[in-house]
Amino acid sequence: MRRLGQIGARFRARAERRGGRWLALALAVLCAVAAAGETLLRSHEGLLPEEAALRLFWREIEDRGGLKAVPHDDVAYLMPASVEDEIRAGGLAFTYRTDPHGFRNSSPWPPRADVVILGDSLAFGFGVDDHQSWVSRLGEQLPELEIVNLGILAAAPQQYLLAYETFGARLSPELVVVALYPPNALGAVHVFDDWIAAGKPERLDLWRAQRARSGRLAEIKRALMGSYLITGLYFGAKEIGATVRGRTIRFEDGGRVRMAPAEIGMAPLAHAGHPRFDRVVEILLELRAAAAADGAELLVTLFPSKWEALEPLLEQPVPDLTEPFARRFDELGVPYLDLTGVLRERAARGERLFLEVDIHPNPEGYRLIAQVMADHLKGQLVTDSGLGGLGGCWSHRARTPGGRHGTARRQCDTTG
Numbered sequence: 448m449r450r451l452g453q454i455g456a457r458f459r460a461r462a463e464r465r466g467g468r469w470l471a472l473a474l475a476v477l478c479a480v481a482a483a484g485e486t487l488l489r490s491h492e493g494l495l496p497e498e499a500a501l502r503l504f505w506r507e508i509e510d511r512g513g514l515k516a517v518p519h520d521d522v523a524y525l526m527p528a529s530v531e532d533e534i535r536a537g538g539l540a541f542t543y544r545t546d547p548h549g550f551r552n553s554s555p556w557p558p559r560a561d562v563v564i565l566g567d568s569l570a571f572g573f574g575v576d577d578h579q580s581w582v583s584r585l586g587e588q589l590p591e592l593e594i595v596n597l598g599i600l601a602a603a604p605q606q607y608l609l610a611y612e613t614f615g616a617r618l619s620p621e622l623v624v625v626a627l628y629p630p631n632a633l634g635a636v637h638v639f640d641d642w643i644a645a646g647k648p649e650r651l652d653l654w655r656a657q658r659a660r661s662g663r664l665a666e667i668k669r670a671l672m673g674s675y676l677i678t679g680l681y682f683g684a685k686e687i688g689a690t691v692r693g694r695t696i697r698f699e700d701g702g703r704v705r706m707a708p709a710e711i712g713m714a715p716l717a718h719a720g721h722p723r724f725d726r727v728v729e730i731l732l733e734l735r736a737a738a739a740a741d742g743a744e745l746l747v748t749l750f751p752s753k754w755e756a757l758e759p760l761l762e763q764p765v766p767d768l769t770e771p772f773a774r775r776f777d778e779l780g781v782p783y784l785d786l787t788g789v790l791r792e793r794a795a796r797g798e799r800l801f802l803e804v805d806i807h808p809n810p811e812g813y814r815l816i817a818q819v820m821a822d823h824l825k826g827q828l829v830t831d832s833g834l835g836g837l838g839g840c841w842s843h844r845a846r847t848p849g850g851r852h853g854t855a856r857r858q859c860d861t862t863g
Contacts, residue, residue: 497693525549566626570598714766
């Protein structure tokens with residue numbers, strides 16, 4: 448019996464050694480496959496799901512220093528003053544210069560401005576060099592006007608108001624233009640209020656980023672999401688059975704535009720009665736009142752998401768974030784200009800107006816936006832002596848029942 452037991456023990460030991468070798472071999476093969484997959488995705492990012500590509504783009508910007516902002520007592524943060532810098536990520540690279548206040552303007556500022564621009568990265572002109580931003584091109588097309596850009600990267604709506612009160616009001620503008628991008632406005636408005644309620648514990652953009660990844664699980668997830676393979680598998684799996692999946696549109700010039708579901712994730716919040724939607728509108732009404740007290744008028748320019756702008760090419764309904772704001776502005780008599788119609792019209796012609804991965808317009812998109820804005824101001828505001836005034840009138844694109852934009856409609860208050 449002892450002999451048989453010894454023989455059985457030798458067989459078990461041999462099997463365990465063989466099993467260990469097979470396990471080690473399997474792990475080595477798995478690591479090799481993972482490394483090959485990581486290398487492949489890093490060299491061919493087009494293979495990534497659209498959502499994964501966008502998240503990795505944002506991650507690269509953050510790893511390269513993020514917004515590179517500095518604290519500001521009145522508006523939470525600004526870009527460093529009087530610098531020239533570059534933002535580079537995912538094949539995109541552009542330079543920007545800031546004025547002595549930390550905004551994207553040439554120096555010095557004029558003693559007064561005809562037009563002050565407020566907003567987030569859409570006002571700043573993220574994604575293109577200084578001369579290619581829509582604000583810069585607008586100044587070229589309307590050289591008779593003094594235009595000052597107070598756009599702040601990733602700004603919440605509250606910062607639009609604070610930037611006007613701190614910097615814009617002193618310029619005595621006749622027109623205040625808000626570049627409103629609903630996905631960011633709805634996503635950031637409550638964060639700013641929470642930051643204030645928390646006692647401004649650190650710079651807003653840092654606090655926002657830290658809150659998004661607080662907790663042990665979030666830290667582990669962030670570490671894993673540094674991998675292209677893991678990020679691709681994660682967001683690829685999330686799209687299984689999802690109502691909205693990422694899309695890639697290819698154009699005749701060989702370029703493409705990729706759209707991630709994250710950009711329209713705020714669509715369920717875009718309606719009157721939702722606290723975030725109502726808070727954004729409330730802030731814009733405060734801004735209108737502040738401008739009016741200084742003798743200025745307000746014009747809200749609605750910037751659609753990629754999804755809304757490229758809807759004619761998608762052949763599927765797209766959640767609408769701009770239309771609820773346009774409808775609410777109609778009810779409240781807030782002057783606005785909706786860019787959705789003209790962008791859809793040009794998209795239907797096959798024009799590529801957005802960056803490939805990021806949500807912002809490309810140089811041609813910003814050029815078109817500047818042209819639309821210039822035509823709008825020329826048609827209603829610009830006189831031989833400068834700005835004329837809205838006179839109770841505003842223009843916007845009338846939407847058909849199918850959700851597309853029809854011809855421009857002009858509404859005027861003829862009283863008085």
